[in-house]
Amino acid sequence: MSEKQSWRHIYTLLKLAEMGAHRRTAKISTEFLARKLGVSQQSASRHLIELEHRGWIKRTTTPEGCLIKITDAGVGELKKLYASLHFLMETAYPPSITLEGVVFTGLGEGAYYVTRDPYRRQFMEKLGFNPYPGTLNLKLVTDYDIKTRSELEAYPAIEIEGFKNENRTFGPVKCYPAIIENKAKGALVSALRSHYDSSVIELIAPICLRKHLALKDGHKVKVEVLTLP
Amino acid sequence: MSEKQSWRHIYTLLKLAEMGAHRRTAKISTEFLARKLGVSQQSASRHLIELEHRGWIKRTTTPEGCLIKITDAGVGELKKLYASLHFLMETAYPPSITLEGVVFTGLGEGAYYVTRDPYRRQFMEKLGFNPYPGTLNLKLVTDYDIKTRSELEAYPAIEIEGFKNENRTFGPVKCYPAIIENKAKGALVSALRSHYDSSVIELIAPICLRKHLALKDGHKVKVEVLTLP
DNA sequence: ATTACTACTAAACGAGTAC
DNA sequence: TGTACTCGTTTAGTAGTAA
Numbered sequence: 001m002s003e004k005q006s007w008r009h010i011y012t013l014l015k016l017a018e019m020g021a022h023r024r025t026a027k028i029s030t031e032f033l034a035r036k037l038g039v040s041q042q043s044a045s046r047h048l049i050e051l052e053h054r055g056w057i058k059r060t061t062t063p064e065g066c067l068i069k070i071t072d073a074g075v076g077e078l079k080k081l082y083a084s085l086h087f088l089m090e091t092a093y094p095p096s097i098t099l100e101g102v103v104f105t106g107l108g109e110g111a112y113y114v115t116r117d118p119y120r121r122q123f124m125e126k127l128g129f130n131p132y133p134g135t136l137n138l139k140l141v142t143d144y145d146i147k148t149r150s151e152l153e154a155y156p157a158i159e160i161e162g163f164k165n166e167n168r169t170f171g172p173v174k175c176y177p178a179i180i181e182n183k184a185k186g187a188l189v190s191a192l193r194s195h196y197d198s199s200v201i202e203l204i205a206p207i208c209l210r211k212h213l214a215l216k217d218g219h220k221v222k223v224e225v226l227t228l229p
Numbered sequence: 230m231s232e233k234q235s236w237r238h239i240y241t242l243l244k245l246a247e248m249g250a251h252r253r254t255a256k257i258s259t260e261f262l263a264r265k266l267g268v269s270q271q272s273a274s275r276h277l278i279e280l281e282h283r284g285w286i287k288r289t290t291t292p293e294g295c296l297i298k299i300t301d302a303g304v305g306e307l308k309k310l311y312a313s314l315h316f317l318m319e320t321a322y323p324p325s326i327t328l329e330g331v332v333f334t335g336l337g338e339g340a341y342y343v344t345r346d347p348y349r350r351q352f353m354e355k356l357g358f359n360p361y362p363g364t365l366n367l368k369l370v371t372d373y374d375i376k377t378r379s380e381l382e383a384y385p386a387i388e389i390e391g392f393k394n395e396n397r398t399f400g401p402v403k404c405y406p407a408i409i410e411n412k413a414k415g416a417l418v419s420a421l422r423s424h425y426d427s428s429v430i431e432l433i434a435p436i437c438l439r440k441h442l443a444l445k446d447g448h449k450v451k452v453e454v455l456t457l458p
Numbered sequence: 459a460t461t462a463c464t465a466c467t468a469a470a471c472g473a474g475t476a477c
Numbered sequence: 478t479g480t481a482c483t484c485g486t487t488t489a490g491t492a493g494t495a496a
Contacts, residue, residue, distance in 0.1 A: 260459095271462070275462080293460070
C-alpha cells in the first residue's frame with residue numbers, strides 16, 4: 001500500500017472489483033474500464049498491464065476483450081484498504097493525539113506518589129511496567145496543545161484506583177499510554193495531584209526519561225497519547 | 230470520487246484521517262505528512278492547499294505546523310469509499326455479470342408463456358413491470374459466456390412460482406433483473422421451458438426489445454445481469 | 459522551525475495508429 | 478470490433494529557496 005504509485009492501481013483494482021473481477025473471471029474491455037475510471041482507453045490498457053506485472057490481476061486478452069480475475073494478492077490490497085477505513089469509521093476515538101510541551105523541573109513530589117505501593121502495583125498490572133520513581137513534567141505552551149489536553153479528559157482512560165493509609169487519602173488517577181519523542185513508551189498520568197493547572201502534563205515510564213532521552217529544562221518534547229478504542 | 234484527479238486527494242485524506250484529523254483538529258507538519266504519503270514536503274503542502282480548495286479540509290497554518298480538520302464533505306468522501314469497499318467485501322455475490330449473445334428468432338412460444346396470467350401477475354409484483362408479450366432470445370457463442378451463464382444458476386434469483394390449470398402444469402421460473410445494451414431494464418428468465426440448452430438465454434422487458442433497440446437476427450447484444458445481495 | 463513559491467524534471471496521459 | 482505501441486502534450490512531483 002505504501003509502494004510508489006500504487007494508489008492509482010488500487011483505484012483501478014477497486015473498479016475491477018466493482019465489476020465482479022474479485023470473485024470470478026470477468027470479461028472487461030479496456031474501453032469499458034476506461035469509461036469507469038474516467039481515463040482514456042490507452043491508459044486503461046496500460047493500467048491493466050501494470051496491475052498484471054504487480055501480480056494483482058490475472059489477465060487473458062481475447063479478440064472480444066480482456067478476461068480479468070483479481071488475484072489473492074490483489075484482493076489482499078483491497079482488504080488492507082478496507083481494514084484501515086473500517087478502523088477509522090467504526091472507532092469512536094482517534095488513534096492518537098499528539099501533544100508538545102517544554103520540560104521543567106517540578107517539586108519532586110512525583111517520585112513520592114509514583115512509588116506508593118498501591119499505585120505502583122496498579123501501574124504494573126494495568127500499564128505493564130514498573131514506573132521509574134519520578135515524573136517528567138511538561139509545560140504546554142500553545143493554545144492548540146492546551147485545548148487538546150483538555151479534550152483528552154473526555155476520552156476513556158486506564159483508571160488507577162485511589163486508596164487511603166493511616167495518614168491520608170490518595171485520589172484516583174487516570175492514565176493514557178503514550179509514546180515520548182517517538183522513542184520511549186510510557187504514560188500520561190492525570191490528576192495525580194492538583195498542584196498544576198491544565199497546561200501541565202506529567203509522564204511516567206519504566207525508564208528515566210530525562211536520562212534516556214537526554215532532556216534538560218526548556219527542551220521541547222513531543223508526546224503521542226494513545227487513546228483507547 | 231469520480232471527479233478528475235480526486236483519487237490522489239482521497240489518499241491524502243485517508244492519511245490525514247489516520248492521524249485523527251477526521252475527528253479533531255490535528256497539528257500536522259507538511260514534512261510529517263510528506264513522509265507518511267511518500268512524497269516531498271512541497272507536494273504535501275500542495276496537496277493540503279488543493280484539499281482545502283475542494284472543501285475537504287479546514288486548514289490553519291501556524292509557525293509550528295498546520296492545524297488540520299477534515300470537513301464533513303471530506304469525511305463523506307471517505308465514507309463513500311468505505312461503503313463501496315464494504316459492499317464488495319461483505320457481499321457474497323458480485324454486483325453484476327455481463328453476458329453477450331447473438332439475437333435469434335425462437336419458436337414464438339415465449340409470448341404464450343409470458344402472458345399466462347399467474348406468471349404475469351408475479352412478474353409485475355416481483356419485477357415491477359408488465360412484460361411485453363414475447364421474449365428476446367440470445368445465443369451465447371463464446372466459452373466465457375456459456376461458462377458465466379452456468380455460474381449464474383448458483384446465484385440467488387427472484388423465484389416465480391409454477392401453477393397448473395385444467396390442461397397442464399407450468400413449472401417454476403427463475404428471474405434475474407438485467408440491463409440490456411446499457412439502455413433497457415428487463416430480466417433474464419430461466420427454465421421457462423426446456424426447449425433450449427444452456428447456451429441460450431431469454432429476456433423479458435416492459436417494452437419490445439427488438440423494436441426499441443432496433444435489433445435484428447445476428448446482432449450482438451450485451452446483457453448486464455444484476456445479482457442479488 | 460515552519461509553509462509554499464518558482465523553475466525545472468519525471469511521470470502519466472491521450473491521439474493516432476498498427477495489428 | 479478488440480489491444481497496445483509510439484510519441485507529443487499535460488500533469489504531478491521535486492529542488493532550491495524566500496518569507
